[in-house]
Amino acid sequence: MTDGVGVECRPDQVQAALRRAAVSVLETMFFVSLAGETEEPSEAAPEFGQPVRVEFQGGCQGAFTIRVSGSMSCSMAANFLAKDEQEVDEPEASQVVSEFANMVCGATLSVVAPHATLNLSYPCAGTGVVARGEVYRDALVCDCGRVQMQLEFWHNE
Amino acid sequence: MKPSVLIVDDSPAMRAFIRRVLELSGVVMSECYQAADGGEALAVLRRSPVDLVLTDINMPGINGEELVKLIHADEQLNSIPVVVVSTDATEQRVAALLRLGARGYVTKPFHPETLRADLEKVMEAADDRRCRG
Amino acid sequence: MVLKTVIVGMADARVSEEQDSTLITYALGSCVAVALHDPQAMIGGMIHYMLPDSSLDPGKAQARPWMFADTGIPILLDELKRAGATRRRMRVFLAGGAQVLDSSNFFEIGKRNYLAARKLLWKAGLLVKGEDVGGTGSRTVSLRLSDGRFLIRSPAQQERTL
Ligand SMILES: [Mg+2]
Numbered sequence A: 001m002t003d004g005v006g007v008e009c010r011p012d013q014v015q016a017a018l019r020r021a022a023v024s025v026l027e028t029m030f031f032v033s034l035a036g037e038t039e040e041p042s043e044a045a046p047e048f049g050q051p052v053r054v055e056f057q058g059g060c061q062g063a064f065t066i067r068v069s070g071s072m073s074c075s076m077a078a079n080f081l082a083k084d085e086q087e088v089d090e091p092e093a094s095q096v097v098s099e100f101a102n103m104v105c106g107a108t109l110s111v112v113a114p115h116a117t118l119n120l121s122y123p124c125a126g127t128g129v130v131a132r133g134e135v136y137r138d139a140l141v142c143d144c145g146r147v148q149m150q151l152e153f154w155h156n157e
Numbered sequence B: 001m002k003p004s005v006l007i008v009d010d011s012p013a014m015r016a017f018i019r020r021v022l023e024l025s026g027v028v029m030s031e032c033y034q035a036a037d038g039g040e041a042l043a044v045l046r047r048s049p050v051d052l053v054l055t056d057i058n059m060p061g062i063n064g065e066e067l068v069k070l071i072h073a074d075e076q077l078n079s080i081p082v083v084v085v086s087t088d089a090t091e092q093r094v095a096a097l098l099r100l101g102a103r104g105y106v107t108k109p110f111h112p113e114t115l116r117a118d119l120e121k122v123m124e125a126a127d128d129r130r131c132r133g
Numbered sequence C: 001m002v003l004k005t006v007i008v009g010m011a012d013a014r015v016s017e018e019q020d021s022t023l024i025t026y027a028l029g030s031c032v033a034v035a036l037h038d039p040q041a042m043i044g045g046m047i048h049y050m051l052p053d054s055s056l057d058p059g060k061a062q063a064r065p066w067m068f069a070d071t072g073i074p075i076l077l078d079e080l081k082r083a084g085a086t087r088r089r090m091r092v093f094l095a096g097g098a099q100v101l102d103s104s105n106f107f108e109i110g111k112r113n114y115l116a117a118r119k120l121l122w123k124a125g126l127l128v129k130g131e132d133v134g135g136t137g138s139r140t141v142s143l144r145l146s147d148g149r150f151l152i153r154s155p156a157q158q159e160r161t162l
Helices: A011-030 A072-081 A090-112 B012-024 B038-047 B064-073 B091-100 B112-132 C058-063 C069-083 C109-124
Strands: A052-058 A061-068 A118-120 A134-142 A145-154 B004-008 B031-035 B052-055 B082-086 B104-107 C004-007 C012-016 C021-028 C032-038 C043-049 C091-096 C130-133 C139-144 C149-154 C157-161
Touching: A011 A072, A011 A090, A011 A134, A011 A145, A052 A090, A061 A072, A061 A090, A072 A090, A072 A145, A072 B012, A072 C109, A090 A118, A090 A145, A090 B012, B004 B012, B004 B038, B012 B031, B012 B112, B031 B038, B038 B052, B038 B064, B052 B064, B052 B112, B064 B082, B064 B091, B082 B112, B091 B104, B104 B112, C004 C012, C012 C021, C012 C069, C021 C032, C021 C043, C032 C069, C032 C109, C032 C139, C043 C069, C069 C109, C091 C109, C091 C139, C091 C149
Parallel strands: B004 B031, B004 B052, B052 B082, B082 B104, C004 C021, C091 C130
Antiparallel strands: A052 A061, A052 A118, A061 A145, A134 A145, C012 C043, C021 C139, C032 C043, C032 C091, C139 C149, C149 C157
16 A cells, blocks of 8 residues: 555556556457567567557556557557558557557556546657656567556655 | 437547447447547537537546536536446446436447447437437 | 258358258367357358467468468358348357367467457457357357357356357
């Protein structure tokens, strides 16, 4: 239990909730499955696309950042929008990754901070913001690419 | 009668997804309007009061919760059924929105069939109301 | 009246236009069955596939397209259409995708089989009327053309319809 932040879970529960939310969103909305391999979350991986970042405030403050590898955004967009991969353009692919970030962030927070009324920002391209506060990282190896995620809770100064 | 529908979500991709679910559910729409936030949604509603509103919660400007409140408080609009489609699955949020006047609540992520089931329920209830009214 | 049973084997699919027939497939473990029924045209179809994606074994996919979701389901949809079934009227059922110890050695193959069906159906513009998936048990499923009843039998549970 973290005082004053609205998070009502132990760190291991937050970590598990993040994983569960990501897998559930990937399976339900994008038909993407885990590949069974594991990978350590790492900061620098050039083969990943632009990070997408959602900030939240209310009962707790923080940010969620997500990156997907190479062509995965295109596969996800094709699945989500029921198109062929060749029909997906760049803006569509990035809109779909943005909504992916929004859903994973929202679903995780409603589990770990169920009594906090939160406002999530519109997902935007995140640049090299250094993570601060309590930081949770996870990496997923999927059938069509890889996902790196980072959830941070900022404490009130 | 073919219903007109308004889809409110700040994500264009999600609006496209929801629209496809409506079409595949066999809802033959006379018109399918889209809005990216509560303000745009109200502008559409003032012009053309629709038969059904589907709205996200987290949006810039007027958010979904305020939109539900404003629709409910407006005599011209308060008969329009509103279904909320949001990532926020917490009981207190769902209960609060239903109290504010939302007729249905679907949590993202969702299977298309879950939204279809909610839509069918809400549209049936709206038809009943119309017949009685 | 003699009722006709059409057996759908493993890595196989069948389409029937006979009103008094029932399509049946046995012992679905991690495999998935997709059943489709057009109640107006009285046409039914069923596939029993084993793997989600033909890229896992392109050689086999050539010889046995029904073995894979991505090669088998589109062919089944085409055949149903050719027989006179219409997408808008189609009722779709899914079953199987259990987590079982099998020889395939693919990670979570039941789950992946299920997701493959979901993806292909969403892209084809078909929503699912009912599904019974996951778990650990084996399933035998049948589709009765006369009324579209989709029946599931499994060792641990009572017979049920979707
Ligand atoms: Mg949104």
